[in-house]
Amino acid sequence: MSIEDEIRGKRTSSTKWRKYSQDVIPAWIADMDLGIAPVIAAELTQRIESGDLGYPCADIETNFLDAFADRYIGKFNTALDPRLGLVSTDVVQSIVISILTLTNPNEGVIVQTPIYPPFLQSVVDTGRRLRENPLLQTEGSWEMNFAELETLAREPDTTLLLLCSPHNPTGRVFTQTELVKVAEICSRNNVLVVADEIHCDIVFEPNYHIPFASISPEFASNVITMTSATKSFNIAGLRCSVVHFGSQDLKSRYEFYDSHVRGSISSLAMLAATAAWQKGDSWLKSTLSTLQSNRDLLTQFINNNHFGLKYNQPQGTYLAWLDFRDTRASESPQELLLNEARIALSPGPDFGKSGKGWARLNFATRPEILEEILRRIDATFS
Ligand SMILES: Cc1ncc(COP(=O)(O)O)c(C=O)c1O
Secondary structure (H helix, E strand, C coil), X not given: CCHHHHHHHCCCCCHHHHCCCCCCEECCCCXXXXXXXXXXXXXXXXXXXXXXXXXXXXXXXXXXXXXXXXXXXXXXXXXXXXXXXXXXXXXXXXXXXXXXXHCCCCCEEEECCCCCHHHHHHHHHCCCEEEECCCEEECCEEECCHHHHHHHHHCCCEEEEEEECCCCCCCCCCCHHHHHHHHHHHHHCCCEEEEECCCCCCECCCCCXXXXXXXXXXXXHHEXXXXXXXXXXXXHHHCCEEEEECCHHHHHHHCCCCHHHHCCCCHHHHHHHHHHHHHCHHHHHHHHHHHHHHHHHHHHHHHHCCCCCECCCCCECCEEEEECCCCCCCCCHHHHHHHHHCEECEEHHHHCHHHCCEEEEECCCCHHHHHHHHHHHHHHHC
């Protein structure tokens, strides 16, 4: 079967593959086209085949939170108390609830743009003030603007920083030195930090993820950590994540919205995430190697292109933040590539004001499909 026929025939139930018409290659929303770990399939199949789908017993949630804490200590050397964790439907929900319960209307919330669009929406939708702290583009990388971060944090009404680490869409994996500076600034200015670490496992060597909660023992009680197995293990459709609080006080404030309002999580989702964290690492390792070689292929393509496309190679995530400003697609790259190349990227302006002329590409697909994406981009500009 040709790759074109394969793409036309590929109709999963995911929004990634359903949103656009059948000749379009979807490279937008952050799902992978790389299947799931056999341990997850086995866990789900076993529960379904045995008809074991009653209301979940408390152990399922406890085991899920223990698996999360075991992973943070085992993989990231960070001790988190599972009793200060909660299961949540998804990370975006936890962000919105954190803003609603841990800040007041009209207070300022800092986000580091360009940024995963729900960060922006959640601040605006909850009636808080958006304080943008754009990342600075340096030769080959992205850096935080600490001077400006300090200025924004010092504003008397600023109470929260939404940190995305690793960072979507730039793929930056922040270093200890950078995170220490963030903690110092936020500590000096009494700013809480929500650390969205959903991409913590998708990090390419020699980079490594450092949980923000591990950065400063003095500041750790002001950190709310969010993550999930859904991104690393490709199970976003199951809807399940974890939110962990640096103190009982933060947790109690968050629980102003009780579980009837927040919604309860399906047993299958918690069991799948637990199985992934406890037994999925060999699958994750081989998936990471595919992602890294895809990223390298993309880097090679961008280094060799003659039509002005640029990017800073991501250190983590399977997302590439592509700079089309010097190409003929500078006005609206997402639209032009959808219309002319039949590829669906995520539009840059969704990630903040600075996103005009940019688009985000999801390269978590089979290498043959990525090659076809790159062939189509090349043909569009050549
Ligand atoms: C940084 C970040 N946070 C959160 C999410 C979404 O997580 P959830 O589906 O759990 O809301 C994504 C999805 O791409 C993401 O990139």
